[in-house]
Amino acid sequence: MTKLDFLCLLPLLVVASAPIIMMLTITIARNFKVVYVFSLLMFVAAIASLFFTVPYIPYRIEPLLILDGFSILFLGTVFGVSFLITIISYLYLKNHTGEREEYFIILFIATLGASVLVMANHFVTFFLGLETLSISLYVLIAYLKYRDYSIEAGVKFLVIASVATAFLLFGMALIYAATGEMSFAGVAAAFEEGGLSPVLLAGFAMMLTGIGFKLALVPFHMWTPDIYQGAPAPVSTFIATVSKGAILAVFIRFFIQIDGSQNSVLIVLISVVAILSMFTGNLIALKQSNFKRLLAYSSIAHMGYLMITLLTGTVYGVQAAIFYLISYMVTTLGTFGTISILSVCERDAEDIDDLKGLFWKNPRIAVVLSLCLLSLAGIPLTAGFIAKFYLVLEGVRAGFWILAFSLVINSVISLFYYLRVIKTMFTKSDSERYFGLPPAGGIVLAIVLIGILFLGILPTYLTEFINSFLSL
Amino acid sequence: MVGGAAAWIAGKWSSILPRYISLGTILLDTIILLTFVARGGLSAGKPWIIEYNADWIPRFGINFHLSMDGLTMLMLFLTFFIGLIAVLISWKEMQEKTGFFHFNILWILAGITGVFLSMDLFLFYFFWEVMLIPMYFLIGIWGNEKRINASYKFFLFTQASGLLMFLAILGLYLVHGSTTGIYTFDYQQLIGTQMSSTMEMLLMLGFLAAFLVKLPVVPFHSWLPDTYTEAPMAGTLILSSVMSKTAAYGLLRFVIPLFPKAVESFAPIGMILGIVGILYGAKLAFAQTDLKRLVAWSSVNHMGFIVLGVFAVNELAYQGVIMQIIAHGVSTGALFVIAGILAERMKTREISVMGGLWTEVPMLGSVGLIFVMASLGLPGMGNFIAEFLILVGTFKSNVALASIASVGLIAGTIYAIRIMQKVFFGKQNSVGKMNDLSVRESIILGAMVIAIFILGLFPRPVLDSAKPAVLKILHANEKTVL
Numbered sequence: 001m002t003k004l005d006f007l008c009l010l011p012l013l014v015v016a017s018a019p020i021i022m023m024l025t026i027t028i029a030r031n032f033k034v035v036y037v038f039s040l041l042m043f044v045a046a047i048a049s050l051f052f053t054v055p056y057i058p059y060r061i062e063p064l065l066i067l068d069g070f071s072i073l074f075l076g077t078v079f080g081v082s083f084l085i086t087i088i089s090y091l092y093l094k095n096h097t098g099e100r101e102e103y104f105i106i107l108f109i110a111t112l113g114a115s116v117l118v119m120a121n122h123f124v125t126f127f128l129g130l131e132t133l134s135i136s137l138y139v140l141i142a143y144l145k146y147r148d149y150s151i152e153a154g155v156k157f158l159v160i161a162s163v164a165t166a167f168l169l170f171g172m173a174l175i176y177a178a179t180g181e182m183s184f185a186g187v188a189a190a191f192e193e194g195g196l197s198p199v200l201l202a203g204f205a206m207m208l209t210g211i212g213f214k215l216a217l218v219p220f221h222m223w224t225p226d227i228y229q230g231a232p233a234p235v236s237t238f239i240a241t242v243s244k245g246a247i248l249a250v251f252i253r254f255f256i257q258i259d260g261s262q263n264s265v266l267i268v269l270i271s272v273v274a275i276l277s278m279f280t281g282n283l284i285a286l287k288q289s290n291f292k293r294l295l296a297y298s299s300i301a302h303m304g305y306l307m308i309t310l311l312t313g314t315v316y317g318v319q320a321a322i323f324y325l326i327s328y329m330v331t332t333l334g335t336f337g338t339i340s341i342l343s344v345c346e347r348d349a350e351d352i353d354d355l356k357g358l359f360w361k362n363p364r365i366a367v368v369l370s371l372c373l374l375s376l377a378g379i380p381l382t383a384g385f386i387a388k389f390y391l392v393l394e395g396v397r398a399g400f401w402i403l404a405f406s407l408v409i410n411s412v413i414s415l416f417y418y419l420r421v422i423k424t425m426f427t428k429s430d431s432e433r434y435f436g437l438p439p440a441g442g443i444v445l446a447i448v449l450i451g452i453l454f455l456g457i458l459p460t461y462l463t464e465f466i467n468s469f470l471s472l
Numbered sequence: 473m474v475g476g477a478a479a480w481i482a483g484k485w486s487s488i489l490p491r492y493i494s495l496g497t498i499l500l501d502t503i504i505l506l507t508f509v510a511r512g513g514l515s516a517g518k519p520w521i522i523e524y525n526a527d528w529i530p531r532f533g534i535n536f537h538l539s540m541d542g543l544t545m546l547m548l549f550l551t552f553f554i555g556l557i558a559v560l561i562s563w564k565e566m567q568e569k570t571g572f573f574h575f576n577i578l579w580i581l582a583g584i585t586g587v588f589l590s591m592d593l594f595l596f597y598f599f600w601e602v603m604l605i606p607m608y609f610l611i612g613i614w615g616n617e618k619r620i621n622a623s624y625k626f627f628l629f630t631q632a633s634g635l636l637m638f639l640a641i642l643g644l645y646l647v648h649g650s651t652t653g654i655y656t657f658d659y660q661q662l663i664g665t666q667m668s669s670t671m672e673m674l675l676m677l678g679f680l681a682a683f684l685v686k687l688p689v690v691p692f693h694s695w696l697p698d699t700y701t702e703a704p705m706a707g708t709l710i711l712s713s714v715m716s717k718t719a720a721y722g723l724l725r726f727v728i729p730l731f732p733k734a735v736e737s738f739a740p741i742g743m744i745l746g747i748v749g750i751l752y753g754a755k756l757a758f759a760q761t762d763l764k765r766l767v768a769w770s771s772v773n774h775m776g777f778i779v780l781g782v783f784a785v786n787e788l789a790y791q792g793v794i795m796q797i798i799a800h801g802v803s804t805g806a807l808f809v810i811a812g813i814l815a816e817r818m819k820t821r822e823i824s825v826m827g828g829l830w831t832e833v834p835m836l837g838s839v840g841l842i843f844v845m846a847s848l849g850l851p852g853m854g855n856f857i858a859e860f861l862i863l864v865g866t867f868k869s870n871v872a873l874a875s876i877a878s879v880g881l882i883a884g885t886i887y888a889i890r891i892m893q894k895v896f897f898g899k900q901n902s903v904g905k906m907n908d909l910s911v912r913e914s915i916i917l918g919a920m921v922i923a924i925f926i927l928g929l930f931p932r933p934v935l936d937s938a939k940p941a942v943l944k945i946l947h948a949n950e951k952t953v954l
Contacts, residue, residue: 380601389594389638396642408639412632419608419627423620426613 008059008067010049011075012115018042019108026101036090039104043083050076063183066121069469073322074118074249081241081329082111084337084444089234091441092340096144103143110136110238114246123172123182126250130168130214133243134161140238141231147347153230160213160223168210174203188258196263208269214247217307218276221300225288228296233348236292237336240299241329248303252310252321261313261398270307275406277304282413292350294417295335298376301414302328305407308391312398315470320390322466327375327383327455334372334448338365341441352421357429365437366425368445373418375452378411383455390463534657538589543941546794546934547588547721550801553923554713555581558706560916561809573614576606580710587718593641594657596726597634600682603715604630607707614704622702629695633685640678644730647671663729669737676731676738683727686719687775690749700768701821705812708764712771713805717797720775723782724790729945735785742783743866743873749776750880758887762821763811766891767804770847773884774800774855780877781862789865790942791935792858798934799854799927803846806920810840813913814895823894830896833908837896839917846924848888849881854927 006013022035050072053059058068086107093100113132120126138161142154176182178199179190191200212220228236260266281301288294306328309321342349342365349355359366375384388411395404437445455462540548558577583603590596604627612623641657648665649655656662667675685692700708728735735742753773760766774796781793813836814829815821830837846853849860859881867874909917927934 374605379605380598385598385601392639393642393645396639397646404639404642408635411635412628415628415631416624419624423612426609 004056004059005061008053008056008061009065010052011046011079012112012119014042014046014049015079015108015112015115019105019112022101022105022108026105030099030101032093032100035101035104036086039086039108040083042108043079043086047076047079047083050079060121064122064125065116065119067119069471070249070253070318071119073466073469074246075115077326077329078111078114078118078242078246081245081333082107082238084333084447085234085238085242087440087444088237088333088337088340091438092232092234092343095345103140106136106139106143107238110140111242114242117246118249120250121184121253123176123184126254127165127169127172129250130247131165133246134165134214137161137235137239137243140235141227143235144232147230149230150232153227156223156230157227164210164213164220166210167206167213171203171206171208171210174199174206178203184254184257191258196265201265204266205269208273211247211251212273215244215251215303216296216300217273217303218280218300219273221277221280224300225293225296228299229290229292229350233292233336233340233343233350236295237333237340240295240332240336244299244303245325245329248306248321248325252318255310256313256318259313261311267311270311271400271403274304274307274311274403277301277307278406278410279413282410282417285414285417288417289352290350291339291352291355291421292348294352294421295332298414298417299332301410302376305388305391305410308395308400308403308407311400311403312394314394314398317394317398319463319466319470320387320394322470323390323455323459323462324387326462327387327452330448330451330455331372331375331382331384334368334445334452335376337441337444337448338369338372341365341437341445352424355421355425356427358425360428362437364442365445368449370422370425371449371452373422375456377415377418381453381456383452383459386456386459390459534594535592536595537592537658538586538595539591540589541941541944542937542939543721543724543794544588546798546938547717548585550717550798551581551584551588551714553919554709554801554805557805557809557916557920558709560912561709561812562704562706573610576610577706577710579603579606580610580715584710584714584718588721591659592657593644593659593662593726596659596722597638597641600634600637600718601631603718604634607711607715610707611699611703615702615707616704617702618698619702622698625695626699629685629692630682633682633692636678637682640675643671643675643678647675659726665730669733672731672734673737676727676734679722679727679731680738683719683722684745684779686722687716687779688772689745689775689779690752690772691745693749693772696772697765697768700771700808701762701764705809708808708812709805712768712808713801716771716775717801720778720782720793720797723779724793724945728782728785735783739783739785740870743780743870746776746778746780746783747873747877747880749773749779750877751776751883754880754883754887758883758890761823763814763823763826763891763895764808764821766823766887767807767811770807770884770887771800771804773880774804774847776880777859777862777877780866780873784862784866784869785946786865786868787942787946788868789862790945791938792861792863792865794938794942795854795861795927795931795934796858799846799858799924802920802923802927803843803853803855806839806843806917806924807847809913809916809920810836810843813909817907823891826895827898828896835909835914839909839921840896841892842921843924844888844891846928848885852928853924854931855924856928857931 018039022038025034025038053067054072056067057072058066060066086104089103089107093103110133113129113134113136116125116129116132120129138154138158141157142150144150172182175187178197179187179194181187181190194200209220213223216224227239231239255261278301281297281299281304285294285297285301288297306321306324309317309324311317312320339349342354355369358369371382375382378384378388388407392404392407395407555577559574562573580603583599583606586599586602587596590599608623608627611619611626615622644662644665645655645657647667648662651666654661685695688696700712703711750773753769753771753776757766757769757773760769778793778796778800781789781796811821814826818826846855849856863874863878866877
């Protein structure tokens with residue numbers, strides 16, 4: 001292992017070392033605050049370490065990992081979002097009793113898994129990262145063990161994720177059997193040479209199933225609402241942003257490498273999945289009275305939208321995907337962050353009715369949340385609008401009119417339920433509930449607010465930024 | 473004008489005196505507008521009075537391109553005039569949450585102003601959507617009993633149709649890009665894009681979807697009566713007088729020059745739609761028992777004239793359309809104000825309960841008479857000139873349709889007279905004491921009366937300033953036909 005290898009692995013090493021140090025400190029003395037501050041510092045260090053690696057990209061650590069502009073972008077996003085989630089988690093867990101320090105350790109391990117995923121260039125690292133991520137998520141979901149829902153959700157996720165993993169692994173095995181290759185590049189070469197043999201197709205389909213489970217695409221979406229609802233709100237945030245983002249990143253990398261957008265069978269498969277996800281997600285979301293479940297279904301639809309970029313198979317499509325993901329992450333951070341901040345010890349503020357009268361009691365939270373919801377719906381002035389525009393533009397440019405059209409129809413459907421939530425915030429309520437906003441929470445929401453407006457009004461900076469990294 | 477948007481946001485945070493702030497900002501905007509006009513002048517040689525162009529998202533060829541010509545200027549005057557009246561009219565009506573209320577009003581006006589000014593299709597769509605959200609809040613929070621349903625209906629109709637237009641804009645962008653290699657959303661460059669006739673038709677239908685819903689034209693009008701009725705007074709005023717005009721403006725500015733051939737083949741259908749609107753609107757207006765609803769339907773009737781004029785595609789008709797936009801803005805706005813004042817005093821909008829009000833409130837009655845007459849197109853008032861010009865224009869391109877449309881005028885007379893008869897004349901119902909117009913209300917309605925008479929008696933300035941713009945629209949047309 002050369003010195004350069006070492007340098008380029010620095011981000012991963014920082015993230016990997018954090019849990020070890022934390023575990024050691026916990027054995028000496030437990031202090032929730034110390035662990036929290038240390039986590040924040042380590043995330044800052046991880047982000048800083050990215051800057052050292054920039055001059056050397058693209059850099060391959062053969063055969064497993066690759067550090068290129070794409071990975072750096074995603075690593076930065078993953079670390080940044082995890083940083084904010086740490087703050088939200090602290091606010092959320094502050095009032096809980098029991099052992100809370102391990103939460104941050106597991107959060108770090110999950111982040112490590114996500115980081116490996118975005119750098120993966122080989123089936124082995126793909127699988128390794130995914131499992132590191134998933135196994136830590138089981139624990140995080142069931143972390144508040146005195147809540148009934150938590151345990152249920154944890155077990156459910158365990159079962160579903162194991163099935164998904166099995167599919168994925170079987171798919172990889174089939175592809176290996178057909179091509180004799182395990183690295184993305186090798187598979188791509190074999191694929192180009194031999195075309196889509198039945199075994200290879202079965203392998204891809206199996207992998208798609210596994211990934212579909214993880215991304216909660218229809219028809220593999222059943223787990224999402226239960227998990228989102230059962231998990232503590234910050235953990236739901238993590239699943240919706242970091243976890244899905246990282247899995248999508250590796251999927252994009254794989255799909256682009258094998259040039260999947262040239263293959264008509266794969267196009268049809270993914271188009272069907274995408275359209276189904278959009279419609280199912282949005283239509284079921286209409287009926288939800290639980291805010292977390294509503295967001296879960298809306299996330300299914302959003303993943304459906306994102307599939308469009310995958311199909312374009314161009315570098316523009318990838319840019320659109322990254323832009324969409326970043327704006328989606330910021331927005332989701334806002335929605336789930338609000339739930340976390342409003343939650344009390346006994347239960348999460350997860351019913352839409354919990355938001356009743358929010359606008360009159362704490363207009364600051366209400367304004368941010370409204371903006372987030374409007375951004376999810378894709379209304380101008382917000383990040384979501386530009387992101388959707390970018391997506392539709394690339395979709396139409398590549399000739400996927402049907403997909404673009406169903407996105408438009410779905411945007412209208414989704415407005416129904418987003419507006420319903422906003423309306424609830426504006427209705428007056430007589431309840432005596434107090435909606436407080438701690439300063440740290442205020443900072444997170446302010447970042448979200450600025451992020452949404454900035455991306456919505458001046459998107460050029462981010463598109464150029466993404467562009468410069470992708471061209472490295 | 474660009475800086476105006478920033479000032480408008482400020483209105484939100486100082487909720488103590490938001491009324492004065494919003495009044496002040498609109499006045500300020502009017503002054504800015506006047507200075508622009510004074511400085512630029514209306515010389516025929518220059519295409520734009522003022523123009524502002526900056527890169528916004530250069531990656532996609534999106535510019536922040538605003539410019540103003542005679543047409544835009546007229547629209548802006550109307551917008552600010554109605555904006556002022558909207559603020560004044562809700563002076564007393566709104567007692568709570570005034571800060572947020574005025575924030576919404578100013579944002580709507582900002583969106584509308586943006587729509588009139590933008591010369592970049594992306595920017596145009598952007599502003600088109602910006603005005604929807606605050607309007608949704610306005611209806612949803614301050615509306616009447618069935619406000620929630622009304623606000624949903626309004627939002628979904630307009631949003632869905634807007635998205636179709638958005639797809640059409642993207643389609644146009646890509647078609648233009650693939651033929652010329654320049655990917656841009658700029659209006660002037662997109663004019664004259666070569667495309668196949670089916671493509672042109674499809675894209676035009678996308679644009680039409682948005683504009684016809686917003687106007688609204690008859691098959692797409694079902695959101696209108698509910699929304700107009702349930703919205704608060706200021707909301708209805710802005711909706712009917714200005715917001716629906718953005719669609720008429722869009723038809724003139726975008727649809728006609730961008731898709732000349734498709735418009736030509738669509739024209740008969742468009743004109744028939746217009747006539748259906750005229751007759752259907754008049755018929756249903758006659759059947760209403762709710763005063764606000766009646767005015768709402770009469771608005772459908774007037775919009776029919778606009779559609780008729782747009783698809784007649786000639787200079788006279790366009791002049792008429794522009795005149796109609798302004799005159800209708802003032803007269804229908806005034807009728808809604810009157811309906812609102814009555815509803816405020818009587819706590820009902822039912823026509824059957826009213827009657828014989830003239831003796832109680834002679835001033836309100838006489839103002840009502842003026843605007844009812846204006847609405848049915850009596851000479852001397854703006855609407856007469858407008859409808860006359862439209863009909864003459866239509867007559868040039870299609871005699872039969874023009875004759876049928878003229879029948880619509882008679883139908884209009886019937887429902888308009890009915891308002892007067894049932895509300896102000898006839899048997900007096902015991903309604904108790906009612907106050908006549910207050911000073912504030914007199915100023916509002918007085919200004920509107922003056923405006924409608926000026927439009928009727930001295931239409932020249934309006935027609936003159938609209939003329940270059942109209943010729944430009946038609947000229948762009950000819951250039952591509954050749």
